[in-house]
């Protein structure tokens with residue numbers, strides 16, 4: 001069913017993992033897409049796949065969400081083209097490093113705060129006013145269970161995702177009285193490039209994160225995001241939390257081999 005026919009959706013961080021899976025899920029439902037990430041080659045091959053496979057319009061742009069001027073310029077070009085998105089998926093994000101705070105690396109901290117918090121703000125600040133003045137729109141933030149419960153060595157990543165949770169709640173308050181919706185989708189363990197990035201390219205360590213249990217797939221998260229954006233206009237999913245069945249909270253994870 002083409003539930004998203006005629007809508008434009010902006011996905012940040014569409015070159016991998018959850019963002020890429022969401023882009024595919026949206027395109028299958030007929031949405032036209034604006035795809036942002038730093039790795040343009042990956043965006044372009046995804047765009048080719050979606051244009052051929054789903055017959056939707058896809059615009060790709062190399063955008064680092066930390067670059068406020070660039071975000072502003074790209075947002076302006078969307079507005080001028082009459083493409084204020086119907087949905088913004090603030091997905092671009094990362095964990096960088098896994099150290100106790102007393103041994104933390106300033107560059108890792110900047111990378112997480114600048115991407116997960118300030119990047120989300122940059123994109124939202126440039127486009128939300130146009131949703132508010134049009135009277136409709138939906139901002140969906142990818143948070144995390146890391147934004148509900150802290151864990152050892154999670155420190156700054158946890159703080160960034162607690163900030164995303166606070167922003168989802170805060171933006172909801174600030175757009176009260178309009179029909180703009182603001183939602184958060186907060187997954188637990190998802191098998192993507194996330195752990196590889198966190199461990200600075202150490203594939204073996206990254207694979208160890210998912211050993212002995214079935215983590216969520218990016219597609220599982222995309223199904224939830226799709227559900228959130230296809231509710232009727234009077235329904236605002238405030239916060240959807242999803243976990244692998246083996247994970248009951250941040251600490252309780254059953255690592256017996258799946259049968």
Ligand SMILES: NC(=O)c1ccc[n+]([C@@H]2O[C@H](COP(=O)([O-])OP(=O)(O)OC[C@H]3O[C@@H](n4cnc5c(N)ncnc54)[C@H](OP(=O)(O)O)[C@@H]3O)[C@@H](O)[C@H]2O)c1
Pocket residue numbers: 012013014015016017018019036037038039040063064065066091092093094095115119142143144145186187188189190191192193194195197218
């Ligand atoms: N995987 C998990 O277990 C998990 C759990 C809960 C929440 N999350 C959240 O889910 C979101 C997506 O992560 P993922 O698991 O899909 O990881 P991933 O496979 O590493 O994908 C991350 C995406 O974010 C993009 N990105 C990173 N920094 C960016 C920047 N400065 N500007 C623009 N794009 C940027 C990357 O694209 P480029 O490198 O091409 O720019 C990539 O497309 C993140 O917000 C993460 O915190 C993940």
